[in-house]
Amino acid sequence: MLCRNVVAQQQPIALEEVVISDAQLKHFSQSQSVIILRDSIIEANPPSLTGLLSRNTFLYFKENGLGMVSSPSFRGTTAQQTSVIWNGINVNSQLNGQMDFNTISGSDFNTIVVRGGGGSVLYGSSAIGGAISLNNEVVFGKSLSQSVRAAYGSFNTAALAYRLQFGTKKFSLQTGFSANASSNDYRNAGHTFENRNGQFRNLGFNANAGYQFGANDFIKFHTRLYEGGRHFALISPSDSKTKYRDSNSWYLLEWDHFAGRFISRSKIALLREHYQYYEDIQNADYTFGKLNTLNGRYDLTFNLNEKIRLNGIADFTQHAGWVSSLVSQKRQIASGSLLLAHRISERLQYELGFRKEITDNYDSPLLFSFGTLYRISEKYKLKGNVSKNFRIPTFNDLYWDGLGNPDLHPETAVQVEIGQEITVGHCSLSITAYHSDIQDMIRWVPRAGGVFSPENTDKVKINGIETACRWNTKINTHTLEANLLYAYNQSENAVTGKQLVYVPFHKITASAGYGFRRWSFTVQHLFTDKVYTQTDNNPARIVPYYNVTDAALAYDFGRKDHLKLGCHVRNLWNENYQSVEGRYMPQRNIDLYLTLKF
Numbered sequence: 001m002l003c004r005n006v007v008a009q010q011q012p013i014a015l016e017e018v019v020i021s022d023a024q025l026k027h028f029s030q031s032q033s034v035i036i037l038r039d040s041i042i043e044a045n046p047p048s049l050t051g052l053l054s055r056n057t058f059l060y061f062k063e064n065g066l067g068m069v070s071s072p073s074f075r076g077t078t079a080q081q082t083s084v085i086w087n088g089i090n091v092n093s094q095l096n097g098q099m100d101f102n103t104i105s106g107s108d109f110n111t112i113v114v115r116g117g118g119g120s121v122l123y124g125s126s127a128i129g130g131a132i133s134l135n136n137e138v139v140f141g142k143s144l145s146q147s148v149r150a151a152y153g154s155f156n157t158a159a160l161a162y163r164l165q166f167g168t169k170k171f172s173l174q175t176g177f178s179a180n181a182s183s184n185d186y187r188n189a190g191h192t193f194e195n196r197n198g199q200f201r202n203l204g205f206n207a208n209a210g211y212q213f214g215a216n217d218f219i220k221f222h223t224r225l226y227e228g229g230r231h232f233a234l235i236s237p238s239d240s241k242t243k244y245r246d247s248n249s250w251y252l253l254e255w256d257h258f259a260g261r262f263i264s265r266s267k268i269a270l271l272r273e274h275y276q277y278y279e280d281i282q283n284a285d286y287t288f289g290k291l292n293t294l295n296g297r298y299d300l301t302f303n304l305n306e307k308i309r310l311n312g313i314a315d316f317t318q319h320a321g322w323v324s325s326l327v328s329q330k331r332q333i334a335s336g337s338l339l340l341a342h343r344i345s346e347r348l349q350y351e352l353g354f355r356k357e358i359t360d361n362y363d364s365p366l367l368f369s370f371g372t373l374y375r376i377s378e379k380y381k382l383k384g385n386v387s388k389n390f391r392i393p394t395f396n397d398l399y400w401d402g403l404g405n406p407d408l409h410p411e412t413a414v415q416v417e418i419g420q421e422i423t424v425g426h427c428s429l430s431i432t433a434y435h436s437d438i439q440d441m442i443r444w445v446p447r448a449g450g451v452f453s454p455e456n457t458d459k460v461k462i463n464g465i466e467t468a469c470r471w472n473t474k475i476n477t478h479t480l481e482a483n484l485l486y487a488y489n490q491s492e493n494a495v496t497g498k499q500l501v502y503v504p505f506h507k508i509t510a511s512a513g514y515g516f517r518r519w520s521f522t523v524q525h526l527f528t529d530k531v532y533t534q535t536d537n538n539p540a541r542i543v544p545y546y547n548v549t550d551a552a553l554a555y556d557f558g559r560k561d562h563l564k565l566g567c568h569v570r571n572l573w574n575e576n577y578q579s580v581e582g583r584y585m586p587q588r589n590i591d592l593y594l595t596l597k598f
Helices: 002-010 015-019 023-027 039-044 049-054 395-399
Strands: 034-037 060-063 070-073 082-086 111-116 130-135 143-153 157-167 171-182 200-213 217-232 242-259 262-278 287-303 308-323 328-343 348-359 367-377 380-391 411-424 427-446 452-475 478-493 506-516 519-528 546-556 562-570 578-580 589-597
Touching: 023 308, 049 060, 049 111, 060 578, 287 395, 308 395, 328 395
Parallel strands: 082 130
Antiparallel strands: 034 111, 060 070, 111 130, 143 157, 143 589, 157 171, 171 200, 200 217, 217 242, 242 262, 262 287, 287 308, 308 328, 328 348, 348 367, 367 380, 380 411, 411 427, 427 452, 452 478, 478 506, 506 519, 519 546, 546 562, 562 589
16 A cells, blocks of 8 residues: 555646646546637637637527627527636626626637536536636746737727736746727618617736645636626617626636645635616616625545546535625525546546535535446547536526516426547547426516516427537648538427527538638638527517628738738628627628737
8 A cells, every 4th residue: 555655646747637727627528518719719719709609619699789798508598507617616697697708808718618518517506508618727837928919990999918928847827918999880781770889898807827836736826807898789779878887806716736646626716796787878877786706615536546536526605796776695505526537448438426505595406417438439439428407596586676586496407418429530520419308497588568577487398419520631831621510409498389589490600711831711601590589489570590701811920920910801791680689780890900929
């Protein structure tokens, strides 16, 4: 035993374990569909997460116009059923249960990982449709690099981003900021629509630092600050002009300790969010929401041997919120999770997880997840996963002045998915089919007078399929790549048999890229099927399908450093389309950008 311990102590620390903070994503997601977006893809796409994810993943987005509120739909679910994970911590707003993806810049992160299917065992409430992980990697080793990106385009839209990476053997620092602003006053071709009162601006700052002390200990600190202001675009010129101000600050401190086969991670996080909504910009009165979240987490991993990994997680979260009425509300959640990953052979492995939460507001079911991966050959893999997930009501669901419903029950969902992956030469193909049963789904439904309020009304059944095909090759100085994503979602009320509102049956994303020496050219196409806007699926009340094509051309002038000048043409064929009823998106528009890395 002593010899084994000595040998274990002498084993080198897996640096990758230090670089990433979301270790569960890497070690307990082998049986589910995962898409990883790295620096090069993030850089080549629009700065907002909406533009990046809508064109590179299966996610469908509702946008109230360019730069306005944007919410995702994952596998036929709602925005509240999509978890947003920042360096391993769930950062979904506890005020409205979702994240506005037009307030987050993709350039603030090194990688963005999209994990389809249930994830409540790993991430707790809301991970029913899937999870989006925003990761900042703390990289050790001698390094010094900087990058600046500036862009300007149609509707007086400007963006600026800066990033610094500095590292030594024991210290790492990555910091940066981003700024975006736009007059956002576009019109459609016939001037039958003008985007009035749509201006926006926002600022973001992030810093990520790591330090190694001793032979086996690392401490890491992450922070992200955001402040934004938007005027909400009008549907009718006679509408009152409104505006919205919000700010968020996230702080995360982590201590990693390596002791032979044990890896210990201790985290403490503080998340603050605040918004003010002005119903009339001529009036100083506003409604507001404010929330402070304190999260403590202890994570212990034990590598029994090279094939078996055990992971126990204890987590405590306290939310303290105020929703306009100046009456504070608190919610405390304690949870325990146990995860197992076992590689039985080179071909077969499985994952098993359980989670139990205790709250002072709700009874939480025992959550579970079981998945398996079988390699038929080096080129062909089969996957399967089943899980039970849940979501608790948000503060707005419960307490919003005059609209909240304090009698709501949590949602629960059981999901099953089966997938296969095939790789042949430079081409890969993945197909995933899934089914989900959701009970007590929380939905905001219209009351008398057209006022919306939440209730547990629906049992929902979801059936769908996701297909991804990717190909790339390099011939001398020519690089070529092509991607095709197709998603089908039948997400219906189990009682009425009607498709849920704002869930398209079909979504297709296609892209192609060509590089030659210092030149690069890409084209992306997005097809989104029609969506119903009424629960009775009235065919007269739909948002029609739309096709949008974007193109980009860039040239790298740099010799030693990287100096790239590029141009994006968005909505190339001038499609006149809406994402949300009455909220038109811009037609053809252009931006120029300059990226300098040194």
